[in-house]
Amino acid sequence: MATTIRQVADAAGVSIATASRALSGSDAVVPATRDRVLRVAAALDYTPSRLARGLVTGTTGNIGLIFPDITNPFYTSFLAELESLVGAYDMGIVIGDSHENPDRELALVRQMSTQVDRLVLTSSRLTDEQIVAAAGRLPVVLANRRLGGDVVVPPRLSQMVIDVDAGFTAAVTHLHELGHRRLTYLDGPARSWSARQKRTVLSRVCGELGLALTVVGIERPDFAAGLAACADLDPDRATAVLAFNDQVALGALAALRARGIDVPGRISVIGCDDSLPDGLAWPALTTVDSSSRALGALAAAAVLDPESHPTGSVPTRLIVRRSTAVAAALPHSTHRDDTTQEPS
Incomplete structure (x- = not known):
């Protein structure tokens, strides 16, 4: 049975x-007595x-953490770093999974607002207005998301993001140097802030290098x-295929392998996040490293x-x-202008 504070008090007199x-x-206790206790x-x-301490201080000692998909290994590294840093300060974590459903995420925010001291929203699918409203109730940390430029950021809201510009620019440039001229991008959810950032970079760089880009919405x-x-x-x-994240890229590799299409001999594939364990993808996946662990450290701060x-x-x-290589020659009949498709 756990020791109670009454037992400590009795033993210390x-x-x-x-x-x-x-x-x-507390400074209200003389040093000798405090040392004895x-x-x-x-x-x-x-x-x-x-719980008992919370009754005195009015706090829970917990933070709420909401993921869009807790099964994505990108968030595993984020959680590990965050928990390691805040756990050193005796803070607990209450976890929620919205399953990529904005309504579910909003329900979790409202539920947790009465149960935790602070809230961490990762890759939130909520509207800017809903996030601002949440920050009106308790401090909110927005990880991998930024409010629109015309939104007034409330005083209890912190924002940190993954800057995809360098990584996705390098990915398209890499493919261009290998002779690729027609790319298919497997996009992220329509309400994903990071998906919009990735799509913007890809469109710009493909336009600069003269590559045709087809966007497939998922x-x-x-x-x-x-x-x-x-x-x-x-x-x-x-x-070549570029994917929103490594999980989508892994599915792409499996589909191509099942159809007998060689990667990278016939099609090159690039993922994003560098979240897969070594040996899981075959061939080994070329990817954009977005370091969720570093994002977790920023959120913990x-x-x-x-x-x-x-x-x-x-x-x-x-x-x-090993999943990218020199582009295969396309049949002559396909060498015509494509129209870039917007995500569904």
């Missing part, structure tokens, strides 16, 4: 109130109750979406010091592996 103040570091607590292996950025998107992809119409309103961005870089 003080009242429960004095023991509580001593354990919280701390020694007794250590000897009895006493752990303060977060609803949920996972393995199944990549599998479906490449089930009927015409290898005579494109020599904002959680631990919300009054400083920290912001920041995580740079991206291309990691070249």
